[in-house]
Amino acid sequence: MASQNILLLPGDGIGPEVTTAAQRVINWFGKHGTTKFEIESDLVGGAAYDAHGVAVTDAAVKRAFEADAILFGAVGGPKWDDVPYEHRPEAGLLRLRKDLDLFANLRPAICYPALANASSLKKEVVEGLDILILRELTGGTYFGEPKEIVTLENGDKRAVDTQVYTTPEIARIARVAFELARTRSNKVTSMEKHNVMRSGVLWKEVVINVYETEGYGDVQLEHMLADAGGMQLVRNPKQFDVIVTDNLFGDLLSDVASMLTGSLGMLPSASLGSPDEKTGKRYSLYEPVHGSAPDITGKGIANPIAMIASFGMCLRYSFGMISEADMLDKAISAALASGARTSDIADGGNAMGTTEMADAIIAELESLA
Numbered sequence: 563m564a565s566q567n568i569l570l571l572p573g574d575g576i577g578p579e580v581t582t583a584a585q586r587v588i589n590w591f592g593k594h595g596t597t598k599f600e601i602e603s604d605l606v607g608g609a610a611y612d613a614h615g616v617a618v619t620d621a622a623v624k625r626a627f628e629a630d631a632i633l634f635g636a637v638g639g640p641k642w643d644d645v646p647y648e649h650r651p652e653a654g655l656l657r658l659r660k661d662l663d664l665f666a667n668l669r670p671a672i673c674y675p676a677l678a679n680a681s682s683l684k685k686e687v688v689e690g691l692d693i694l695i696l697r698e699l700t701g702g703t704y705f706g707e708p709k710e711i712v713t714l715e716n717g718d719k720r721a722v723d724t725q726v727y728t729t730p731e732i733a734r735i736a737r738v739a740f741e742l743a744r745t746r747s748n749k750v751t752s753m754e755k756h757n758v759m760r761s762g763v764l765w766k767e768v769v770i771n772v773y774e775t776e777g778y779g780d781v782q783l784e785h786m787l788a789d790a791g792g793m794q795l796v797r798n799p800k801q802f803d804v805i806v807t808d809n810l811f812g813d814l815l816s817d818v819a820s821m822l823t824g825s826l827g828m829l830p831s832a833s834l835g836s837p838d839e840k841t842g843k844r845y846s847l848y849e850p851v852h853g854s855a856p857d858i859t860g861k862g863i864a865n866p867i868a869m870i871a872s873f874g875m876c877l878r879y880s881f882g883m884i885s886e887a888d889m890l891d892k893a894i895s896a897a898l899a900s901g902a903r904t905s906d907i908a909d910g911g912n913a914m915g916t917t918e919m920a921d922a923i924i925a926e927l928e929s930l931a
């Protein structure tokens with residue numbers, strides 16, 4: 563029997579609540595399929611800081627390297643607002659992303675038919691939406707040097723962030739975009755600002771070069787200025803399939819896209835590294851887009867769908883278990899269609915808790931099996 567080793571990092575706030583729900587779904591697949599899932603857990607974020615004085619221990623990072631995939635809940639909360647900057651809860655997540663070189667961040671934005679009314683956009687604009695934003699995660703403005711605030715001779719201050727990309731950084735994310743498009747509707751839209759940014763000129767050039775020289779001619783490629791892309795995302799989001807963009811624009815555009823789907827509690831994500839040349843193994847971390855939601859922590863009402871759908875992405879992208887991933891997506895969709903709602907997506911009426919939503923999804927898995 564095949565076996566996959568998952569490192570579970572529940573984190574803080576609602577993180578442990580939604581990972582417990584996801585763990586029940588993992589156990590269901592473990593019982594009903596041909597793959598065994600070995601789950602190890604460790605602390606991250608504020609929970610790790612309280613226990614060890616750091617946001618993630620070296621031992622946990624070592625386990626992350628050894629795991630076949632990482633499932634991450636959420637970190638942070640007011641309790642840790644005053645801890646030293648280098649030990650803030652988010653530092654644990656940033657270290658994992660950096661150490662494992664998780665450069666490709668995949669954020670699907672899917673609008674389930676049953677939730678088309680929950681979006682702030684008109685139903686006909688979002689109903690049936692299924693797009694994927696691919697954000698470069700380890701380069702660009704958030705990491706470029708110099709990055710500083712300096713005091714000038716006259717006492718004024720000057721702040722600098724540096725947008726920087728190299729050819730290999732752009733080429734590897736472009737390849738991921740083309741490969742992903744082939745598993746979907748075969749279209750890539752690359753977004754940058756080549757009209758005003760040198761990094762945008764290089765971005766576009768390298769994307770075209772990879773496209774033309776590496777045999778991706780079967781994929782439809784288009785280019786769009788990132789600001790126009792933002793506008794098109796709310797005007798006519800269904801025109802897109804895969805959007806590939808840099809770290810900063812990706813941060814903004816994926817948050818815009820998240821609102822198309824109705825609730826933060828619905829959005830999964832994956833962060834992937836490059837496949838190892840010898841073993842083919844790629845490091846990967848799956849997490850909901852939402853944070854630790856301190857306002858609802860402990861109430862048992864968090865929506866577990868983003869976390870459960872993150873496990874679905876793990877089945878698809880790390881374990882190659884495509885039919886199981888499709889089945890889980892169908893079960894989520896069917897649970898929603900049957901009226902299952904947590905309070906964040908309930909339109910008045912009765913809302914269920916985290917456990918009941920997981921029950922509803924598992925019941926649909928049972929009937930699909």
Ligand code: NAD
Nearest residue numbers: 636637638639826827852853854855856857858864865906
């Ligand atoms: P948040 O995503 O935690 O919450 C925003 C709002 O959405 C809240 O009203 C919350 O109740 C609601 N919400 C979020 N997830 C939900 C779910 N699954 N079900 C139902 N409702 C849900 O963002 P925030 O309030 O800005 O941040 C809270 C903490 O989380 C902060 O400490 C922040 O730094 C941290 N954070 C962590 C991550 C991460 O771990 N990757 C991401 C974002 C924010």
